[in-house]
Amino acid sequence: MKCGELTKLLITARWFYESDVVITGMTNDSRKVVPGDLFVCLHGYRVDGHQFVQEAIEHGAVAIVTEKLLDITIPQLLVNDSVRAMAMIATYYYDYPLEKLSLIGVTGTNGKTTTTYLLERLLEFAEKRTGVIGTIEMRYADKKFPMLQTTPHSLELQHFFANMRDEQIDYCVMEVSSHALEQGRVLGCSFRTAIFTNLTQDHLDYHQTMSRYEAAKGLIFSRLGNRFYRDEQQRSYAVLNADDQVAKRYAASTAVEVVTYGIENKADVRATNIQISHHGSRFMLHSFRGSCLIELPLAGKFNIYNALAAITAALLENISLETIRDALADLCGVPGRVEKVESNQKFSVYIDYAHTPDGLQNVLYAVREITDGKLITVFGCGGERDRSKRPLMGKIAATLSDHVIVTSDNPRSEDPALIMKEIEQGIESLQLLHKQHQLISDRREAIKKAIEMAGPSDVVLIAGKGHETYQLIDGVSHPFDDRIVAKEAIRGL
Ligand SMILES: CC(=O)N[C@H]1[C@@H](OP(=O)(O)OP(=O)(O)OC[C@H]2O[C@@H](n3ccc(=O)[nH]c3=O)[C@H](O)[C@@H]2O)O[C@H](CO)[C@@H](O)[C@@H]1O[C@H](C)C(=O)N[C@@H](C)C(=O)N[C@H](CCC(=O)O)C(=O)O
Ligand SMILES: Nc1ncnc2c1ncn2[C@@H]1O[C@H](COP(=O)(O)OP(=O)(O)OP(=O)(O)O)[C@@H](O)[C@H]1O
Numbered sequence: 001m002k003c004g005e006l007t008k009l010l011i012t013a014r015w016f017y018e019s020d021v022v023i024t025g026m027t028n029d030s031r032k033v034v035p036g037d038l039f040v041c042l043h044g045y046r047v048d049g050h051q052f053v054q055e056a057i058e059h060g061a062v063a064i065v066t067e068k069l070l071d072i073t074i075p076q077l078l079v080n081d082s083v084r085a086m087a088m089i090a091t092y093y094y095d096y097p098l099e100k101l102s103l104i105g106v107t108g109t110n111g112k113t114t115t116t117y118l119l120e121r122l123l124e125f126a127e128k129r130t131g132v133i134g135t136i137e138m139r140y141a142d143k144k145f146p147m148l149q150t151t152p153h154s155l156e157l158q159h160f161f162a163n164m165r166d167e168q169i170d171y172c173v174m175e176v177s178s179h180a181l182e183q184g185r186v187l188g189c190s191f192r193t194a195i196f197t198n199l200t201q202d203h204l205d206y207h208q209t210m211s212r213y214e215a216a217k218g219l220i221f222s223r224l225g226n227r228f229y230r231d232e233q234q235r236s237y238a239v240l241n242a243d244d245q246v247a248k249r250y251a252a253s254t255a256v257e258v259v260t261y262g263i264e265n266k267a268d269v270r271a272t273n274i275q276i277s278h279h280g281s282r283f284m285l286h287s288f289r290g291s292c293l294i295e296l297p298l299a300g301k302f303n304i305y306n307a308l309a310a311i312t313a314a315l316l317e318n319i320s321l322e323t324i325r326d327a328l329a330d331l332c333g334v335p336g337r338v339e340k341v342e343s344n345q346k347f348s349v350y351i352d353y354a355h356t357p358d359g360l361q362n363v364l365y366a367v368r369e370i371t372d373g374k375l376i377t378v379f380g381c382g383g384e385r386d387r388s389k390r391p392l393m394g395k396i397a398a399t400l401s402d403h404v405i406v407t408s409d410n411p412r413s414e415d416p417a418l419i420m421k422e423i424e425q426g427i428e429s430l431q432l433l434h435k436q437h438q439l440i441s442d443r444r445e446a447i448k449k450a451i452e453m454a455g456p457s458d459v460v461l462i463a464g465k466g467h468e469t470y471q472l473i474d475g476v477s478h479p480f481d482d483r484i485v486a487k488e489a490i491r492g493l
């Protein structure tokens with residue numbers, strides 16, 4: 001791409017020291033610049049990207065996108081808004097990948113990763129080549145790449161979409177975080193369908209209030225296309241959870257057709273006659289394409305909601321009820337979500353990624369149904385994340401478990417002892433005289449203790465880290481996998 005091409009793309013932008021230099025890559029991180037790159041300066045929360053221009057030039061940047069005129073001698077494109085400019089340039093640079101790839105976005109506090117896995121399964125079963133971008137990884141066509149963020153920035157996204165398009169992938173199913181929506185990471189992402197799972201407390205460190213958090217997530221629906229199309233393939237849909245009160249407001253904000261799913265309230269896609277067992281659930285599915293019996297081998301009522309969300313999006317892609325039924329029947333679980341750890345022990349051990357009050361409550365209800373014995377819960381709360389959820393999670397864990405061991409979960413730059421104290425405040429507010437809890441900062445020790453305490457038919461739930469394979473302490477990532485540590489503890493009995 002030549003510098004001059006961008007003048008046609010961005011009407012309000014102006015080149016300074018324009019030349020016909022060729023741009024062979026682009027990045028917004030000076031540490032990743034390679035010769036030939038266009039460096040885009042973004043204002044961050046911690047630092048201003050404009051201050052890394054010299055470093056970018058030293059690494060070989062050949063042009064800069066900036067919001068202020070810089071004292072440099074290489075071409076610079078002066079723009080009003082570098083976040084928007086970056087999304088537009090990236091889309092142009094990668095040659096509009098979404099023209100050939102259908103994008104389905106999933107937002108909500110809990111259930112995004114699970115819903116993307118379920119929808120991937122349904123689409124693949126219907127022989128649609130499907131890629132996924134989310135918390136665990138980015139994957140398509142047997143390739144897998146670990147992710148640093150649930151939803152990356154526009155530049156990386158367009159690059160991923162281009163790779164998927166080049167491999168003839170039909171659909172990309174993507175988790176869309178509230179941070180991403182607010183920071184403009186998904187500008188340029190034209191969603192075929194946007195799915196809402198639920199909204200409960202999380203990320204108040206970042207959004208400050210629930211109404212701002214709700215508004216951030218709502219952007220995905222209010223930005224869906226405003227034009228009506230003759231061709232069904234070009235239409236967009238908002239798939240909303242009818243049992244979440246926020247859905248009505250999201251419905252009011254979108255111009256596209258709203259399709260609802262749910263259990264309690266009237267919905268376009270609904271589960272009735274629900275029977276929940278140890279291994280999963282069975283329910284009657286009623287939809288705008290007919291009804292059928294579904295066997296879902298995933299524990300917990302919340303997973304019926306995730307399944308309904310995925311089923312609704314699949315039905316909108318004209319996937320038949322029979323295909324959906326067969327695809328779900330022999331589904332494997334999602335890594336780190338109510339994942340069973342088996343090492344020939346006489347009690348059950350589950351790993352789960354619950355890291356919000358609602359997530360923890362839901363998974364505790366689900367595992368409670370699995371046991372007649374004691375329920376021992378090990379969990380912590382992340383550092384540099386919503387502090388106000390800590391006592392709430394403490395309260396929920398203590399109410400719904402027989403014994404709680406509070407431990408560390410990615411303390412980051414915070415003191416783990418103080419995080420545990422904040423969780424403990426919630427436990428102590430209950431004044432449960434007949435129950436005890438412990439604080440064990442070392443997660444390995446905490447897991448070992450829980451496993452030593454468990455008797456036959458008891459359940460140990462290790463929550464918060466799910467699939468994660470690290471513990472983040474003071475900027476250092478230490479290898480740590482709850483599944484491995486739990487197995488080691490079982491073997492040591
Ligand atoms: C709060 C938040 O979202 N922060 C994100 C944000 O960071 P920031 O604004 O602080 O960026 P910054 O460090 O100030 O840097 C500003 C600019 O300077 C550039 N820079 C910076 C340093 C340098 O040496 N050179 C350089 O060029 C950066 O690349 C950036 O373009 O922009 C960075 C670059 O895109 C992200 O890495 C960073 O995510 C941090 C790591 C993070 O923890 N984010 C979490 C909260 C997050 O986004 N989570 C959601 C999931 C939530 C959910 O699951 O519900 C997610 O989508 O992952
Ligand atoms: N629909 C749901 N409602 C409430 N809780 C849920 C739901 N689905 C999953 N959970 C709980 O939340 C945890 C995280 O699930 P999942 O990873 O699917 O959510 P997510 O929205 O992708 O989370 P993240 O914000 O970290 O990306 C699960 O391990 C489970 O305990």
Ligand SMILES: N[C@H](CCC[C@H](N)C(=O)O)C(=O)O
Binds near residue numbers: 355385410464468
């Ligand atoms: N996407 C979530 C993940 C939290 C996982 C938990 N293990 C933690 O580190 O707090 C977040 O960024 O808040």
Ligand SMILES: [Mg+2]
Binds near residue numbers: 113150175
């Ligand atoms: Mg996720």
